[in-house]
Amino acid sequence: DAGITQSPRHKVTETGTPVTLRCHQTENHRYMYWYRQDPGHGLRLIHYSYGVKDTDKGEVSDGYSVSRSKTEDFLLTLESATSSQTSVYFCATMDSNYGYTFGSGTRLTVV
Amino acid sequence: QKEVEQDPGPLSVPEGAIVSLNCTYSNSAFQYFMWYRQYSRKGPELLMYTYSSGNKEDGRFTAQVDKSSKYISLFIRDSQPSDSATYLCAIGTGTASKLTFGTGTRLQVTL
Numbered sequence: 076d077a078g079i080t081q082s083p084r085h086k087v088t089e090t091g092t093p094v095t096l097r098c099h100q101t102e103n104h105r106y107m108y109w110y111r112q113d114p115g116h117g118l119r120l121i122h123y124s125y126g127v128k129d130t131d132k133g134e135v136s137d138g139y140s141v142s143r144s145k146t147e148d149f150l151l152t153l154e155s156a157t158s159s160q161t162s163v164y165f166c167a168t169m170d171s172n173y174g175y176t177f178g179s180g181t182r183l184t185v186v
Numbered sequence: 187q188k189e190v191e192q193d194p195g196p197l198s199v200p201e202g203a204i205v206s207l208n209c210t211y212s213n214s215a216f217q218y219f220m221w222y223r224q225y226s227r228k229g230p231e232l233l234m235y236t237y238s239s240g241n242k243e244d245g246r247f248t249a250q251v252d253k254s255s256k257y258i259s260l261f262i263r264d265s266q267p268s269d270s271a272t273y274l275c276a277i278g279t280g281t282a283s284k285l286t287f288g289t290g291t292r293l294q295v296t297l
Binding site for chain 2: 125
């Protein structure tokens with residue numbers, strides 16, 4: 076997906092460990108988002124950012140924190156991973172026409 | 187009741203068929219209506235976007251919005267095996283800075 080890089084692409088971690096997922100964009104978009112995607116639930120918003128150091132919660136923010144110290148980077152941290160946080164995580168940006176561009180996703184497994 | 191309801195399918199059709207995918211929503215404040223296509227193990231990609239009632243056409247795809255019924259549709263004409271994917275509706279208010287996604291409908295187009 077042009078302009079958005081998510082890392083890592085896959086991760087397996089143990090319950091109770093902290094995990095940080097990274098999203099990097101090259102298009103200088105103001106809005107960035109973290110979603111999780113689970114069967115039967117679709118895409119659910121975790122947190123979003125509307126500028127450097129400006130972030131807000133989404134509908135499933137418990138257990139997650141975010142940081143945005145630069146326009147191009149948006150980090151998602153699971154402070155203490157739980158099995159319920161096993162999911163596919165997508166980062167997205169919004170362009171000036173309100174279209175969202177998604178990254179390729181990070182597949183996280185908490186064991 | 188979810189803000190956006192979408193039949194998860196799966197929907198299986200023969201090549202060349204006309205496909206109709208639908209979502210209903212509950213919040214009359216929604217103004218932006220989008221359809222995303224997601225191939226397996228990929229991020230969603232924007233297909234169609236509209237902010238008014240009526241039809242919008244792009245090649246084989248037509249997006250239809252009926253705000254009075256709170257009902258949106260995506261029609262695919264002359265469906266192809268390459269159209270096999272999950273289709274997600276997404277709806278937003280105001281600046282569309284926060285989209286609400288349907289759970290997605292999985293479509294299989296068979297030869």
